[in-house]
Amino acid sequence: MPPPDVLVRYGGNLPRYTSYPTAAQFDATVGAAEADAWLRAVPAGTPVSLYLHVPFCDVLCLFCGCNTSVVRDAGLRAGYAELLIDELQRVAARLGPGRPVRHIQWGGGTPTTLPPESMCAVMETIRRLFAVEADAEIAIELDPRFLPADYPPLLGALGFNRASLGVQDLDPAVQAASGRIQSLEQTEDCVRRMRAAGIGSINVDLIYGLPYQTVEGAGDTALTVADMLRPDRLAVFGYAHVPWKQKRQALLPEGALPPPAERLAQRARIDAALRSAGYRAIGLDHYALPGDALCHAAETGTLRRNFQGYTVDPAPVLVGIGASAISSFPQGMTQNVPAQAFYARAMEASPDSLPAVRGVCRSDDDRLRGAVIERLMCDLRVDPVAMGLSHGAPASWYDSARPALRQAEADGLVVLDGSLIRVTEEGRPFLRNIAAMFDGHHAPAGVRRHAGAL
Ligand SMILES: C[S@@+](CC[C@H](N)C(=O)[O-])C[C@H]1O[C@@H](n2cnc3c(N)ncnc32)[C@H](O)[C@@H]1O
Structure with missing residues:
Protein backbone atom coordinates (compact mmCIF):
# COMPACT_ATOMS: atom_id res chain seq x y z
CA MET A 1 0.00 0.00 0.00
CA PRO A 2 1.30 3.51 -0.82
CA PRO A 3 2.10 5.69 2.23
CA PRO A 4 -0.65 8.06 3.49
CA ASP A 5 0.95 11.20 2.02
CA VAL A 6 0.74 9.60 -1.45
CA LEU A 7 -2.98 8.98 -0.95
CA VAL A 8 -3.46 12.60 0.06
CA ARG A 9 -1.44 13.84 -2.92
CA TYR A 10 -3.47 11.82 -5.41
CA GLY A 11 -6.94 12.33 -3.94
CA GLY A 12 -9.30 14.96 -5.37
CA ASN A 13 -11.99 14.66 -8.00
CA LEU A 14 -10.99 13.46 -11.44
CA PRO A 15 -12.56 12.39 -14.75
CA ARG A 16 -12.26 8.77 -15.92
CA TYR A 17 -10.80 10.02 -19.22
CA THR A 18 -13.09 7.97 -21.41
CA SER A 19 -12.69 10.96 -23.74
CA TYR A 20 -10.58 14.09 -23.99
CA ARG A 362 -11.41 19.66 -30.42
CA SER A 363 -8.50 22.10 -30.85
CA ASP A 364 -5.07 20.96 -32.10
CA ASP A 365 -3.91 21.16 -28.49
CA ASP A 366 -6.84 18.90 -27.42
CA ARG A 367 -5.88 16.38 -30.10
CA LEU A 368 -2.29 16.15 -28.84
CA ARG A 369 -3.28 15.99 -25.16
CA GLY A 370 -6.07 13.51 -25.98
CA ALA A 371 -3.63 11.23 -27.83
CA VAL A 372 -1.16 11.26 -24.91
CA ILE A 373 -3.94 10.63 -22.37
CA GLU A 374 -5.42 7.77 -24.42
CA ARG A 375 -2.03 6.03 -24.78
CA LEU A 376 -1.35 6.43 -21.05
CA MET A 377 -4.78 5.02 -20.14
CA CYS A 378 -4.40 2.12 -22.62
CA ASP A 379 -0.67 1.27 -22.78
CA LEU A 380 0.54 2.69 -19.45
CA ARG A 381 3.36 4.28 -21.39
CA VAL A 382 3.80 7.20 -23.72
CA ASP A 383 6.52 9.38 -25.15
CA PRO A 384 5.09 12.93 -25.07
CA VAL A 385 8.03 14.30 -27.08
CA ALA A 386 7.48 11.82 -29.93
CA MET A 387 3.72 12.38 -29.73
CA GLY A 388 4.30 16.15 -29.78
CA LEU A 389 6.53 15.83 -32.85
CA SER A 390 3.84 13.91 -34.73
CA HIS A 391 1.42 16.75 -33.88
CA GLY A 392 3.88 19.54 -34.80
CA ALA A 393 4.52 20.61 -31.19
CA PRO A 394 7.98 21.39 -29.68
CA ALA A 395 9.41 19.18 -26.91
CA SER A 396 8.58 21.96 -24.44
CA TRP A 397 4.82 21.51 -24.99
CA TYR A 398 4.30 19.68 -21.69
CA ASP A 399 6.84 21.55 -19.55
CA SER A 400 4.14 22.49 -17.06
CA ALA A 401 3.51 18.77 -16.37
CA ARG A 402 7.16 17.94 -15.61
CA PRO A 403 7.21 18.83 -11.87
CA ALA A 404 4.15 16.61 -11.25
CA LEU A 405 5.73 13.81 -13.28
CA ARG A 406 8.94 14.03 -11.24
CA GLN A 407 6.88 13.85 -8.03
CA ALA A 408 5.03 10.81 -9.42
CA GLU A 409 8.40 9.19 -10.13
CA ALA A 410 9.53 9.89 -6.56
CA ASP A 411 6.26 8.30 -5.39
CA GLY A 412 6.97 5.15 -7.45
CA LEU A 413 4.02 5.63 -9.79
CA VAL A 414 5.99 6.23 -13.00
CA VAL A 415 9.49 5.67 -14.36
CA LEU A 416 10.86 8.51 -16.50
CA ASP A 417 13.22 7.03 -19.07
CA GLY A 418 14.44 9.89 -21.25
CA SER A 419 11.22 11.30 -22.65
CA LEU A 420 9.40 7.97 -22.19
CA ILE A 421 6.92 7.76 -19.32
CA ARG A 422 6.21 4.25 -18.02
CA VAL A 423 3.48 3.77 -15.44
CA THR A 424 4.48 1.15 -12.84
CA GLU A 425 2.11 -1.52 -11.47
CA GLU A 426 1.94 0.60 -8.29
CA GLY A 427 0.90 3.50 -10.51
CA ARG A 428 -1.91 1.63 -12.32
CA PRO A 429 -4.62 2.64 -9.78
CA PHE A 430 -3.42 6.25 -10.19
CA LEU A 431 -3.67 6.33 -13.99
CA ARG A 432 -6.34 9.05 -13.88
CA ASN A 433 -4.03 11.23 -11.78
CA ILE A 434 -1.17 10.74 -14.23
CA ALA A 435 -3.46 11.45 -17.19
CA ALA A 436 -4.68 14.61 -15.42
CA MET A 437 -1.12 16.00 -15.58
CA PHE A 438 -1.71 16.38 -19.35
CA ASP A 439 -5.25 17.73 -19.05
CA GLY A 440 -5.29 21.32 -20.25
CA HIS A 441 -8.87 21.89 -19.04
CA HIS A 442 -8.78 20.28 -15.62
CA ALA A 443 -10.45 22.49 -13.02
CA PRO A 444 -8.58 23.47 -9.86
CA ALA A 445 -8.68 21.02 -6.93
CA GLY A 446 -11.89 21.06 -4.95
CA VAL A 447 -14.24 21.69 -7.88
CA ARG A 448 -16.76 18.88 -7.50
CA ARG A 449 -17.54 17.81 -11.03
CA HIS A 450 -16.16 14.29 -10.83
CA ALA A 451 -15.95 11.47 -8.33
CA GLY A 452 -12.94 11.00 -6.06
CA ALA A 453 -9.85 9.72 -7.86
CA LEU A 454 -9.18 6.80 -5.48
C1 LIG B 1 -24.66 1.39 -17.38
S1 LIG B 1 -24.64 0.27 -16.07
C2 LIG B 1 -25.79 -0.91 -16.68
C3 LIG B 1 -26.00 -2.04 -15.72
C4 LIG B 1 -27.12 -3.01 -16.07
N1 LIG B 1 -28.31 -2.31 -16.44
C5 LIG B 1 -27.38 -3.84 -14.84
O1 LIG B 1 -28.36 -3.59 -14.16
O2 LIG B 1 -26.59 -4.70 -14.55
C6 LIG B 1 -23.10 -0.50 -16.30
C7 LIG B 1 -22.22 -0.60 -15.09
O3 LIG B 1 -21.84 0.66 -14.62
C8 LIG B 1 -21.32 0.50 -13.30
N2 LIG B 1 -21.75 1.65 -12.48
C9 LIG B 1 -22.96 2.20 -12.41
N3 LIG B 1 -22.97 3.22 -11.53
C10 LIG B 1 -21.71 3.30 -11.04
C11 LIG B 1 -21.06 4.16 -10.10
N4 LIG B 1 -21.72 5.14 -9.47
N5 LIG B 1 -19.77 3.96 -9.84
C12 LIG B 1 -19.07 2.99 -10.48
N6 LIG B 1 -19.63 2.15 -11.37
C13 LIG B 1 -20.92 2.30 -11.65
C14 LIG B 1 -21.89 -0.82 -12.77
O4 LIG B 1 -20.83 -1.73 -12.59
C15 LIG B 1 -22.82 -1.26 -13.87
O5 LIG B 1 -22.89 -2.65 -13.98
Missing part, protein backbone atom coordinates in the same frame (compact mmCIF):
# COMPACT_ATOMS: atom_id res chain seq x y z
CA PRO A 21 -11.80 16.78 -23.67
CA THR A 22 -14.10 15.20 -21.09
CA ALA A 23 -17.86 15.73 -20.83
CA ALA A 24 -17.15 18.42 -18.20
CA GLN A 25 -16.06 20.66 -21.10
CA PHE A 26 -19.32 20.26 -23.04
CA ASP A 27 -21.48 23.36 -23.40
CA ALA A 28 -24.37 24.64 -25.50
CA THR A 29 -22.17 26.46 -28.04
CA VAL A 30 -21.87 23.10 -29.85
CA GLY A 31 -24.99 21.12 -30.76
CA ALA A 32 -27.23 20.02 -33.61
CA ALA A 33 -25.54 22.16 -36.31
CA GLU A 34 -22.10 20.68 -35.54
CA ALA A 35 -23.48 17.11 -35.32
CA ASP A 36 -25.07 17.66 -38.73
CA ALA A 37 -21.89 19.08 -40.32
CA TRP A 38 -19.59 16.49 -38.75
CA LEU A 39 -21.78 13.57 -39.86
CA ARG A 40 -21.91 14.92 -43.43
CA ALA A 41 -18.11 15.35 -43.41
CA VAL A 42 -17.31 11.68 -42.61
CA PRO A 43 -15.48 10.49 -45.77
CA ALA A 44 -17.28 7.86 -47.86
CA GLY A 45 -16.28 4.34 -46.86
CA THR A 46 -15.01 5.35 -43.39
CA PRO A 47 -16.56 2.97 -40.86
CA VAL A 48 -18.60 4.31 -37.96
CA SER A 49 -19.56 2.65 -34.67
CA LEU A 50 -23.01 2.92 -33.15
CA TYR A 51 -23.96 3.33 -29.48
CA LEU A 52 -27.66 3.07 -28.60
CA HIS A 53 -28.76 4.28 -25.17
CA VAL A 54 -31.86 2.91 -23.44
CA PRO A 55 -32.44 4.83 -20.20
CA PHE A 56 -34.94 2.42 -18.61
CA CYS A 57 -34.45 -0.05 -15.76
CA ASP A 58 -36.88 -2.31 -13.88
CA VAL A 59 -35.62 -1.00 -10.54
CA LEU A 60 -33.08 1.67 -9.66
CA CYS A 61 -29.83 0.69 -7.94
CA LEU A 62 -28.91 3.32 -5.32
CA PHE A 63 -25.26 3.44 -6.43
CA CYS A 64 -26.03 3.94 -10.12
CA GLY A 65 -24.46 7.01 -11.68
CA CYS A 66 -26.00 6.50 -15.12
CA ASN A 67 -28.85 8.31 -16.84
CA THR A 68 -31.71 5.92 -15.98
CA SER A 69 -35.29 5.86 -14.78
CA VAL A 70 -37.92 3.23 -14.07
CA VAL A 71 -40.51 3.13 -16.85
CA ARG A 72 -42.79 0.08 -16.68
CA ASP A 73 -45.27 1.06 -19.39
CA ALA A 74 -44.57 -1.17 -22.44
CA GLY A 75 -46.12 1.48 -24.71
CA LEU A 76 -43.65 4.11 -23.53
CA ARG A 77 -40.76 1.69 -23.98
CA ALA A 78 -41.94 0.87 -27.52
CA GLY A 79 -42.40 4.59 -28.23
CA TYR A 80 -38.79 5.21 -27.24
CA ALA A 81 -37.64 2.50 -29.67
CA GLU A 82 -39.57 4.34 -32.42
CA LEU A 83 -37.53 7.44 -31.61
CA LEU A 84 -34.29 5.43 -31.88
CA ILE A 85 -35.40 4.28 -35.35
CA ASP A 86 -36.24 7.85 -36.30
CA GLU A 87 -32.84 9.13 -35.11
CA LEU A 88 -31.03 6.30 -36.94
CA GLN A 89 -32.78 7.39 -40.13
CA ARG A 90 -31.73 11.01 -39.60
CA VAL A 91 -28.12 9.94 -39.00
CA ALA A 92 -28.04 7.57 -42.00
CA ALA A 93 -29.44 10.28 -44.27
CA ARG A 94 -26.43 12.45 -43.40
CA LEU A 95 -23.82 9.68 -43.60
CA GLY A 96 -25.08 8.38 -46.93
CA PRO A 97 -25.93 4.82 -47.97
CA GLY A 98 -23.82 1.72 -47.33
CA ARG A 99 -21.86 3.10 -44.38
CA PRO A 100 -19.74 0.28 -42.87
CA VAL A 101 -20.41 -0.53 -39.19
CA ARG A 102 -18.16 -2.88 -37.20
CA HIS A 103 -19.23 -2.18 -33.63
CA ILE A 104 -22.71 -1.76 -32.21
CA GLN A 105 -23.09 -1.28 -28.47
CA TRP A 106 -26.41 -1.13 -26.60
CA GLY A 107 -26.12 0.45 -23.16
CA GLY A 108 -28.16 2.13 -20.51
CA GLY A 109 -29.94 1.60 -18.32
CA THR A 110 -31.02 -1.83 -19.36
CA PRO A 111 -31.65 -2.20 -23.11
CA THR A 112 -33.57 -5.49 -22.63
CA THR A 113 -36.39 -3.36 -21.17
CA LEU A 114 -37.39 -2.70 -24.79
CA PRO A 115 -40.18 -5.01 -25.93
CA PRO A 116 -38.69 -7.85 -28.04
CA GLU A 117 -40.46 -6.66 -31.20
CA SER A 118 -39.00 -3.16 -30.66
CA MET A 119 -35.48 -4.57 -30.29
CA CYS A 120 -36.04 -6.49 -33.55
CA ALA A 121 -37.33 -3.39 -35.33
CA VAL A 122 -34.32 -1.27 -34.28
CA MET A 123 -31.82 -3.97 -35.29
CA GLU A 124 -33.60 -4.45 -38.64
CA THR A 125 -33.41 -0.70 -39.19
CA ILE A 126 -29.67 -0.69 -38.49
CA ARG A 127 -29.09 -3.56 -40.93
CA ARG A 128 -31.23 -1.85 -43.57
CA LEU A 129 -29.60 1.57 -43.26
CA PHE A 130 -25.97 0.56 -42.65
CA ALA A 131 -23.58 -2.06 -44.03
CA VAL A 132 -23.09 -4.05 -40.80
CA GLU A 133 -20.00 -6.19 -41.38
CA ALA A 134 -20.34 -9.96 -41.10
CA ASP A 135 -17.99 -10.19 -38.11
CA ALA A 136 -19.20 -6.99 -36.44
CA GLU A 137 -19.15 -6.89 -32.63
CA ILE A 138 -22.72 -6.45 -31.38
CA ALA A 139 -22.84 -5.98 -27.61
CA ILE A 140 -25.47 -5.30 -24.95
CA GLU A 141 -25.66 -4.51 -21.21
CA LEU A 142 -27.91 -6.75 -19.13
CA ASP A 143 -29.37 -6.88 -15.65
CA PRO A 144 -29.28 -10.63 -14.82
CA ARG A 145 -32.30 -10.23 -12.50
CA PHE A 146 -34.58 -9.00 -15.25
CA LEU A 147 -33.83 -10.92 -18.41
CA PRO A 148 -37.10 -11.95 -20.10
CA ALA A 149 -37.22 -15.65 -21.07
CA ASP A 150 -37.47 -14.92 -24.79
CA TYR A 151 -34.61 -12.41 -24.86
CA PRO A 152 -31.45 -14.61 -25.04
CA PRO A 153 -32.61 -16.54 -28.16
CA LEU A 154 -33.77 -13.26 -29.68
CA LEU A 155 -30.36 -11.65 -29.11
CA GLY A 156 -28.65 -14.71 -30.59
CA ALA A 157 -30.88 -14.57 -33.66
CA LEU A 158 -30.21 -10.84 -34.09
CA GLY A 159 -26.45 -11.43 -34.19
CA PHE A 160 -25.44 -10.23 -30.72
CA ASN A 161 -22.10 -11.75 -29.69
CA ARG A 162 -21.16 -9.96 -26.45
CA ALA A 163 -23.07 -9.24 -23.24
CA SER A 164 -22.08 -7.28 -20.11
CA LEU A 165 -23.74 -8.32 -16.87
CA GLY A 166 -23.87 -6.17 -13.77
CA VAL A 167 -22.88 -8.12 -10.63
CA GLN A 168 -21.08 -5.50 -8.45
CA ASP A 169 -20.63 -7.50 -5.18
CA LEU A 170 -21.97 -10.81 -3.85
CA ASP A 171 -22.05 -9.89 -0.14
CA PRO A 172 -25.72 -9.71 0.99
CA ALA A 173 -25.01 -6.76 3.36
CA VAL A 174 -23.46 -4.74 0.52
CA GLN A 175 -26.28 -5.69 -1.82
CA ALA A 176 -28.93 -4.66 0.72
CA ALA A 177 -27.29 -1.27 1.37
CA SER A 178 -26.85 -0.67 -2.38
CA GLY A 179 -30.43 -1.51 -3.29
CA ARG A 180 -29.41 -4.36 -5.56
CA ILE A 181 -30.24 -7.84 -4.30
CA GLN A 182 -28.93 -10.39 -6.79
CA SER A 183 -28.06 -14.00 -6.01
CA LEU A 184 -25.15 -15.84 -7.58
CA GLU A 185 -27.71 -18.33 -8.91
CA GLN A 186 -29.53 -15.56 -10.80
CA THR A 187 -26.28 -14.50 -12.43
CA GLU A 188 -25.26 -18.09 -13.21
CA ASP A 189 -28.65 -18.71 -14.79
CA CYS A 190 -28.29 -15.57 -16.94
CA VAL A 191 -24.81 -16.60 -18.11
CA ARG A 192 -26.06 -20.11 -18.93
CA ARG A 193 -28.98 -18.79 -20.96
CA MET A 194 -26.83 -16.30 -22.86
CA ARG A 195 -24.19 -18.90 -23.69
CA ALA A 196 -26.88 -21.38 -24.76
CA ALA A 197 -28.20 -18.70 -27.13
CA GLY A 198 -24.77 -18.46 -28.76
CA ILE A 199 -23.59 -15.21 -27.18
CA GLY A 200 -19.88 -16.01 -27.29
CA SER A 201 -18.42 -13.39 -24.99
CA ILE A 202 -19.56 -12.60 -21.45
CA ASN A 203 -18.35 -9.56 -19.50
CA VAL A 204 -19.04 -8.99 -15.81
CA ASP A 205 -19.02 -5.64 -13.99
CA LEU A 206 -17.81 -5.46 -10.39
CA ILE A 207 -17.64 -2.41 -8.12
CA TYR A 208 -15.45 -1.75 -5.09
CA GLY A 209 -15.93 1.08 -2.59
CA LEU A 210 -19.64 0.35 -1.96
CA PRO A 211 -21.14 0.78 1.53
CA TYR A 212 -20.10 -1.97 3.99
CA GLN A 213 -17.81 -3.56 1.39
CA THR A 214 -14.70 -5.16 2.88
CA VAL A 215 -11.35 -6.20 1.44
CA GLU A 216 -12.16 -9.88 2.08
CA GLY A 217 -15.66 -9.60 0.63
CA ALA A 218 -14.48 -7.83 -2.52
CA GLY A 219 -11.75 -10.45 -3.03
CA ASP A 220 -14.20 -13.32 -2.43
CA THR A 221 -16.62 -11.85 -4.97
CA ALA A 222 -13.88 -11.62 -7.60
CA LEU A 223 -12.69 -15.20 -6.95
CA THR A 224 -16.19 -16.64 -6.99
CA VAL A 225 -17.10 -14.81 -10.20
CA ALA A 226 -13.85 -15.91 -11.86
CA ASP A 227 -14.26 -19.55 -10.75
CA MET A 228 -18.00 -20.03 -11.21
CA LEU A 229 -18.81 -17.82 -14.20
CA ARG A 230 -15.45 -17.60 -15.98
CA PRO A 231 -16.37 -14.41 -17.88
CA ASP A 232 -14.16 -13.48 -20.83
CA ARG A 233 -13.76 -9.97 -19.44
CA LEU A 234 -14.39 -8.07 -16.23
CA ALA A 235 -14.70 -4.37 -15.57
CA VAL A 236 -13.79 -3.45 -11.98
CA PHE A 237 -15.07 0.05 -11.25
CA GLY A 238 -14.36 2.15 -8.19
CA TYR A 239 -17.70 3.35 -6.88
CA ALA A 240 -18.16 6.94 -8.12
CA HIS A 241 -20.05 8.84 -5.43
CA VAL A 242 -21.58 11.93 -7.03
CA PRO A 243 -24.76 12.63 -5.00
CA TRP A 244 -24.73 16.26 -6.16
CA LYS A 245 -25.40 14.88 -9.65
CA GLN A 246 -27.26 11.63 -8.88
CA LYS A 247 -29.80 12.30 -6.13
CA ARG A 248 -30.51 8.57 -5.56
CA GLN A 249 -26.95 8.12 -4.25
CA ALA A 250 -27.85 10.37 -1.28
CA LEU A 251 -29.95 7.41 -0.03
CA LEU A 252 -26.80 5.32 0.47
CA PRO A 253 -25.41 5.19 4.02
CA GLU A 254 -22.52 7.61 3.45
CA GLY A 255 -20.91 6.74 6.79
CA ALA A 256 -20.49 3.14 5.59
CA LEU A 257 -18.53 4.12 2.47
CA PRO A 258 -14.95 2.84 2.70
CA PRO A 259 -12.26 5.59 2.88
CA PRO A 260 -9.62 5.90 0.10
CA ALA A 261 -7.01 3.60 1.70
CA GLU A 262 -9.64 0.88 2.19
CA ARG A 263 -10.90 1.31 -1.39
CA LEU A 264 -7.35 0.93 -2.67
CA ALA A 265 -6.92 -2.23 -0.58
CA GLN A 266 -10.20 -3.63 -1.99
CA ARG A 267 -9.00 -2.90 -5.49
CA ALA A 268 -5.67 -4.59 -4.78
CA ARG A 269 -7.39 -7.70 -3.40
CA ILE A 270 -9.66 -7.96 -6.46
CA ASP A 271 -6.63 -7.48 -8.71
CA ALA A 272 -4.72 -10.29 -6.93
CA ALA A 273 -7.76 -12.60 -7.07
CA LEU A 274 -8.31 -12.09 -10.78
CA ARG A 275 -4.63 -12.44 -11.69
CA SER A 276 -4.43 -15.65 -9.65
CA ALA A 277 -7.46 -16.91 -11.59
CA GLY A 278 -5.61 -16.36 -14.89
CA TYR A 279 -6.87 -12.91 -15.96
CA ARG A 280 -4.65 -10.15 -17.33
CA ALA A 281 -5.02 -6.54 -16.17
CA ILE A 282 -5.98 -4.12 -18.95
CA GLY A 283 -5.61 -0.37 -18.47
CA LEU A 284 -7.19 1.23 -15.44
CA ASP A 285 -9.98 -1.17 -14.58
CA HIS A 286 -10.46 -4.07 -17.02
CA TYR A 287 -9.40 -7.72 -16.95
CA ALA A 288 -9.51 -10.30 -19.74
CA LEU A 289 -8.58 -13.93 -20.33
CA PRO A 290 -5.31 -14.30 -22.28
CA GLY A 291 -6.90 -15.26 -25.63
CA ASP A 292 -9.30 -12.29 -25.59
CA ALA A 293 -9.06 -9.56 -28.25
CA LEU A 294 -8.69 -6.97 -25.46
CA CYS A 295 -5.44 -8.66 -24.31
CA HIS A 296 -4.14 -8.79 -27.85
CA ALA A 297 -4.92 -5.08 -28.33
CA ALA A 298 -3.24 -4.19 -25.02
CA GLU A 299 -0.13 -6.15 -26.02
CA THR A 300 0.08 -4.61 -29.51
CA GLY A 301 -0.63 -0.98 -28.58
CA THR A 302 -3.96 -0.97 -30.44
CA LEU A 303 -6.26 -0.73 -27.42
CA ARG A 304 -8.66 2.25 -27.54
CA ARG A 305 -10.60 4.09 -24.87
CA ASN A 306 -14.11 5.38 -25.48
CA PHE A 307 -17.26 6.24 -23.54
CA GLN A 308 -17.94 2.55 -22.86
CA GLY A 309 -14.45 2.01 -21.39
CA TYR A 310 -11.80 -0.05 -23.18
CA THR A 311 -12.39 -1.34 -26.69
CA VAL A 312 -10.65 -2.80 -29.72
CA ASP A 313 -12.83 -0.61 -31.93
CA PRO A 314 -10.57 1.55 -34.17
CA ALA A 315 -13.42 3.47 -35.92
CA PRO A 316 -12.73 7.23 -35.96
CA VAL A 317 -16.43 8.08 -35.55
CA LEU A 318 -18.81 6.87 -32.84
CA VAL A 319 -22.44 7.87 -33.30
CA GLY A 320 -24.57 7.92 -30.14
CA ILE A 321 -28.29 7.36 -30.57
CA GLY A 322 -30.91 8.05 -27.89
CA ALA A 323 -31.31 10.26 -24.84
CA SER A 324 -27.99 11.54 -23.41
CA ALA A 325 -25.94 9.55 -25.97
CA ILE A 326 -22.58 11.07 -26.91
CA SER A 327 -21.11 11.06 -30.41
CA SER A 328 -17.42 11.46 -31.14
CA PHE A 329 -15.91 12.83 -34.35
CA PRO A 330 -12.39 13.93 -35.26
CA GLN A 331 -13.68 17.53 -35.03
CA GLY A 332 -15.30 17.21 -31.59
CA MET A 333 -18.08 15.60 -29.57
CA THR A 334 -21.80 16.17 -29.27
CA GLN A 335 -24.35 14.96 -26.72
CA ASN A 336 -28.07 14.39 -27.18
CA VAL A 337 -30.72 15.87 -24.90
CA PRO A 338 -30.13 14.04 -21.59
CA ALA A 339 -33.65 13.57 -20.15
CA GLN A 340 -35.74 11.01 -22.01
CA ALA A 341 -38.94 13.14 -22.03
CA PHE A 342 -37.06 16.17 -23.41
CA TYR A 343 -35.26 13.98 -25.95
CA ALA A 344 -38.68 12.81 -27.18
CA ARG A 345 -39.92 16.39 -27.31
CA ALA A 346 -36.83 17.54 -29.27
CA MET A 347 -37.23 14.68 -31.77
CA GLU A 348 -40.91 15.48 -32.30
CA ALA A 349 -40.48 19.27 -32.40
CA SER A 350 -38.03 19.33 -35.32
CA PRO A 351 -38.41 16.25 -37.50
CA ASP A 352 -35.40 17.05 -39.68
CA SER A 353 -32.77 18.01 -37.16
CA LEU A 354 -30.58 16.04 -34.77
CA PRO A 355 -31.28 16.01 -31.01
CA ALA A 356 -27.75 17.11 -30.02
CA VAL A 357 -27.76 20.01 -27.54
CA ARG A 358 -24.25 20.26 -26.17
CA GLY A 359 -20.70 19.33 -27.01
CA VAL A 360 -17.20 20.55 -27.57
CA CYS A 361 -14.86 21.22 -30.52
